Structures are given as structure tokens and as C-alpha cells.
Amino acid sequence: xxxxxxxxxxxxxxxxxxxxxxxxxxxxRRKLKVNREKSKAISIYKTPDFKFLGFxxxxxxxxxxxxxxANSVAKLKRKLKSLTGRSKGRGARxxxxxxxxxxxxxxxxxxxxxxxxxxGSLDGxxxxxxxMCIWKQWKxxxxxxxxxxRLHVPRRLAFKWGKSxxxxxxxxHSQIMMTSVTNRILEKAGxxxxxxxxxxxxxxxN
Numbered sequence: 001x002x003x004x005x006x007x008x009x010x011x012x013x014x015x016x017x018x019x020x021x022x023x024x025x026x027x028x029r030r031k032l033k034v035n036r037e038k039s040k041a042i043s044i045y046k047t048p049d050f051k052f053l054g055f056x057x058x059x060x061x062x063x064x065x066x067x068x069x070a071n072s073v074a075k076l077k078r079k080l081k082s083l084t085g086r087s088k089g090r091g092a093r094x095x096x097x098x099x100x101x102x103x104x105x106x107x108x109x110x111x112x113x114x115x116x117x118x119x120g121s122l123d124g125x126x127x128x129x130x131x132m133c134i135w136k137q138w139k140x141x142x143x144x145x146x147x148x149x150r151l152h153v154p155r156r157l158a159f160k161w162g163k164s165x166x167x168x169x170x171x172x173h174s175q176i177m178m179t180s181v182t183n184r185i186l187e188k189a190g191x192x193x194x195x196x197x198x199x200x201x202x203x204x205x206n
Contacts, residue, residue: 130186144162
């Protein structure tokens with residue numbers, strides 16, 4: 001039994017012709033039943049952004065690319081936002097572990113598509129959310145000052161920012177958090193972003 005078939009061609013007529021011949025071959029020669037309701041014949045020029053199993057095929061200039069569908073990307077962002085929520089009561093390392101696990105699984109499925117622009121843009125956002133959680137977990141002024149001092153922030157700046165009344169999200173984007181809770185520190189704590197997961201697929205390390 002073949003659940004679904006997807007035929008892509010330059011024209012709708014060519015796609016429909018290929019779907020018809022493919023279905024006939026599978027049903028007569030291979031004795032398989034094709035689910036005709038789920039099977040699709042699509043022109044990649046007239047339908048440049050359709051959804052199939054979470055993917056879309058997008059034509060950019062003369063190049064045709066397989067991409068995660070916009071809905072799939074939106075779902076990814078909602079999930080990452082949930083995993084890095086500052087009201088979950090989890091420690092930063094647990095948040096990093098869960099986020100990394102999800103990144104690996106998502107890229108494992110969508111890694112056959114072009115993820116370059118998605119991975120780069122979302123990783124920075126996720127790191128900021130992790131920094132936001134870390135800042136919240138430091139809780140009070142004295143804890144924040146001590147933590148910043150341990151991260152080699154100058155004493156004057158540690159006291160200034162430790163006493164700051166700015167919101168969590170604004171602090172997460174501040175220079176003080178970017179230069180103290182660095183990307184390297186997050187990576188040492190186990191964080192692996194979408195970009196690195198994707199690069200490991202397209203260019204595996206020995």
C-alpha cells in the first residue's frame with residue numbers, strides 16, 4: 001500500500017501525466033494500492049510554496065529549493081519558546097539539554113532541506129532566551145552581582161547591572177550578558193544550536 005505520491009514538474013500538465021503513469025505502474029506492475037486522495041501532482045512554477053509532509057518547494061530565481069514549510073518553522077519557534085520559557089522552574093542546564101535534544105531531532109527530519117537561513121536566525125534568539133532564564137534564576141541582587149563577578153565582569157559593572165531594574169528580555173540582550181554568558185559558555189554547558197546540527201549533517205565531522 002502506497003499512502004501518498006508527490007510528483008513535481010515544471011508544468012501542471014507534465015506533473016499530472018507523471019502521476020498518472022506512476023500510479024498505473026505501481027498498481028498494475030507492483031500490485032500496490034495508491035491513496036489517490038493524498039497523492040499530488042504539482043507545478044513548481046505555478047505553486048512555488050506548497051506544503052507536503054512539513055516541506056515546501058520554493059523557486060528562487062532559476063533555483064528550486066526544498067524548504068521547511070512556513071507552518072513547520074512557526075511550530076518550531078513555538079516549541080523552542082516553550083522549552084526556554086522562564087516560568088518552567090527548570091535549571092539552565094536542563095533547559096539547554098531539552099533544547100539541544102529538540103534541535104537535533106528537528107534537524108534530523110528537516111535536514112534534507114535548505115536550513116541555512118532558518119538555523120542562523122533562530123539560534124541567536126534561542127541563546128537570548130537562555131540568557132533570560134539564567135538572569136531570572138540568579139533571582140536577587142547579591143546573587144547576580146556574585147555571578148557576574150565570577151564571570152570576570154569588572155566590579156563597577158557587576159554592581160551596576162546587578163542592581164538594574166530592567167526587564168528580563170532587555171537584560172538578556174544587553175552587552176553585559178552577551179559578553180559574560182558568552183556563546184562559548186553556553187556551548188560548554190551543552191548547547192548545540194540548529195546551525196551546528198545542520199552543519200554536522202551536510203559536512204559530518206570525522
